[in-house]
Amino acid sequence: MGRGDVLDLGERRAAAAVARRYYLDGESKVDIATELGLSRFKVARLLDVAKETGIVRIEVVEPVExxxxxxxxxxxxxxxxxxxxxxxxxxxxxxxxxxxxxxxxxxxxxxxxxxxxxxxxxxxxxxxxxxxxxxxxxxxxxxxxxxxxxxxxxxxxxxxxxxxxxxxxxxxxxxxxxxxxxxxxxxxxxxxxxxxxxxxxxxxxxxxxxxxxxxxxxxxxxxxxxxxxxxxxxxxxxxxxxxxxxxxxxxxxxxxxxxxxxxxxxxxxxxxxxxxxxxxxxxxxxxxxxxxxxxxxxxxxxxxxxxxxxxxxx
Structure with missing residues (x-):
C-alpha cells in the first residue's frame, strides 16, 4: 500500500484501530497482530499508512522557555x-x-x-x-x-x-x-x-x-x-x-x-x-x-x- 493508493473507509478504519492500540494503548505489534488475526507485516503497513495519511501525527516537543x-x-x-x-x-x-x-x-x-x-x-x-x-x-x-x-x-x-x-x-x-x-x-x-x-x-x-x-x-x-x-x-x-x-x-x-x-x-x-x-x-x-x-x-x-x-x- 503506497502513498499514491486511495484508501477506502474500511482501510482507514483499520489503520486508525491499529494505530490507537499501538500508540495510545501501548500494545506490541505482535499482540495486535495476534488479536486481530493479521500478520505483523500487515500491522506495520497499517501503522505506516496511519502516519502517511495524517491519522497519526508524531510531534517531538523540544524544551521551550x-x-x-x-x-x-x-x-x-x-x-x-x-x-x-x-x-x-x-x-x-x-x-x-x-x-x-x-x-x-x-x-x-x-x-x-x-x-x-x-x-x-x-x-x-x-x-x-x-x-x-x-x-x-x-x-x-x-x-x-x-x-x-x-x-x-x-x-x-x-x-x-x-x-x-x-x-x-x-x-x-x-x-x-x-x-x-x-x-x-x-x-x-x-x-x-x-x-x-x-x-x-x-x-x-x-x-x-x-x-x-x-x-x-x-x-x-x-x-x-x-x-x-x-x-x-x-x-x-x-x-x-x-x-x-x-x-x-x-x-x-x-x-x-x-x-x-x-x-x-x-x-x-x-x-x-x-x-x-x-x-x-x-x-x-x-x-x-x-x-x-x-x-x-x-x-x-x-x-x-x-x-x-x-x-x-x-
Whole structure:
C-alpha cells in the first residue's frame, strides 16, 4: 500500500484501530497482530499508512522557555488567533521562524485540507524547512517575483511542498506583476493560470507573507513605478498579502495595480479558513497589525521581539 493508493473507509478504519492500540494503548505489534488475526507485516503497513495519511501525527516537543510559551498564549488571546508560536530571539531569526512555521503548518493541515502558497520570502523560508505534510493537494496562489535576495520561484515552492505532501498540485508559469491591465488579462486567460486561480477557491489552509507598502518591505512596491506606488498609498493601502492590498483596518483595497497582478483575489483570500504567516522583523509590524485587525491572518509564528511589539499595540 503506497502513498499514491486511495484508501477506502474500511482501510482507514483499520489503520486508525491499529494505530490507537499501538500508540495510545501501548500494545506490541505482535499482540495486535495476534488479536486481530493479521500478520505483523500487515500491522506495520497499517501503522505506516496511519502516519502517511495524517491519522497519526508524531510531534517531538523540544524544551521551550516558559516566557516564550506565555508570550504565545498572550498574543493568541489578544488577537483572537487560532494558533500562535513564538521562538526565542536569536542570531538567525529568519531560519528559526521558518522552521517553527514549517512545524506549525504540518499540524494545521489535515488529510481533508487543500494547501495554498503564494510567492513570499517567508513562505520560501518555511518550505526550506518543511519535512512532512498529510497527503493533500497544493495550489499556487500567485505568479513569481524575481529578486536579488531569494533564488526561488512560486512554482519551485509549490513543487517542493507537493512532493512532500504527495497529493498533487496546481501550478502555472507567470510573473506576479504585469506591465499593464491588458497584459494581465491575457495571462489570466491561459488555461494553466485560469485553472490554478480557480483552484484557489478550494484552499482551506494558506501560508502567506505579509508585506508593508514601503521600500524594501514589499516586493510589489519595489517592482512598480512611483506613480503606481502613489496610487496604492492614496487608496489607503498600508500592506499586501499575495498582492491583495489592505488598509489600516484590514479592509481590502482595490487599485489599478490589483488588476495588473496574477494572483488570487481579495475575496478568495478572505474565504480561506486558516491563513498562517510568520514575522521576524519589527519593520513588518505596521502591516501585520492591520492584517490581524481585519482577520486576514489567524495563525502566527513570531520572534519574541515581534510578539512583545504586538502586545504593546493599543
Amino acid at each position: 516558559e516566557q516564550v510559551l506565555e508570550l504565545a498564549a498572550q498574543v493568541r488571546s489578544r488577537w483572537g488567533l487560532r494558533e500562535c508560536r513564538v521562538v526565542p530571539d536569536s542570531d538567525s531569526p529568519r531560519e528559526d521562524v521558518g522552521r517553527a512555521a514549517a512545524d506549525l503548518l504540518g499540524r494545521l493541515v489535515g488529510p481533508q485540507d487543500v494547501l495554498g502558497m503564494p510567492w513570499s520570502r517567508s513562505v520560501h523560508a518555511m518550505v526550506d524547512s518543511l519535512t512532512s505534510l498529510p497527503r493533500v493537494p497544493v495550489v499556487q496562489l500567485s505568479g513569481a517575483m524575481a529578486t536579488n535576495q531569494v533564488d526561488s520561484s512560486t512554482v519551485a515552492i509549490v513543487r517542493r511542498a507537493s512532493r512532500i505532501a504527495g497529493g498533487g498540485r496546481h501550478v502555472f508559469f507567470a510573473p506576479l506583476v504585469m506591465p499593464d491591465e491588458e497584459a494581465a488579462a491575457a495571462v489570466r486567460r491561459d488555461p494553466a493560470v485560469r485553472e490554478a486561480l480557480a483552484a484557489a477557491d478550494t484552499v482551506t489552509v494558506a501560508m502567506v507573507g505579509v508585506g508593508a507598502w514601503a521600500p524594501g518591505e514589499s516586493t510589489i512596491y519595489d517592482a512598480v513605478d512611483e506613480a503606481a506606488r502613489e496610487e496604492v498609498a492614496a487608496a489607503g493601502a498600508v500592506g499586501e498579502i499575495a498582492a491583495v492590498f489592505f488598509d489600516e483596518q484590514g479592509s481590502l483595497v482595490e487599485t489599478s495595480v490589483s488588476r495588473r497582478v496574477i494572483a488570487l483575489s481579495g475575496q478568495q483570500l478572505v474565504r480561506i479558513p486558516t491563513v498562517l504567516t510568520s514575522c521576524h522583523q519589527l519593520s513588518r509590524v505596521p502591516a501585520l497589525v492591520p492584517a490581524l485587525r481585519g482577520g486576514l491572518v489567524n495563525a502566527l509564528v513570531l520572534t519574541a521581539e515581534v510578539a512583545e511589539e504586538l502586545l504593546a499595540v493599543p
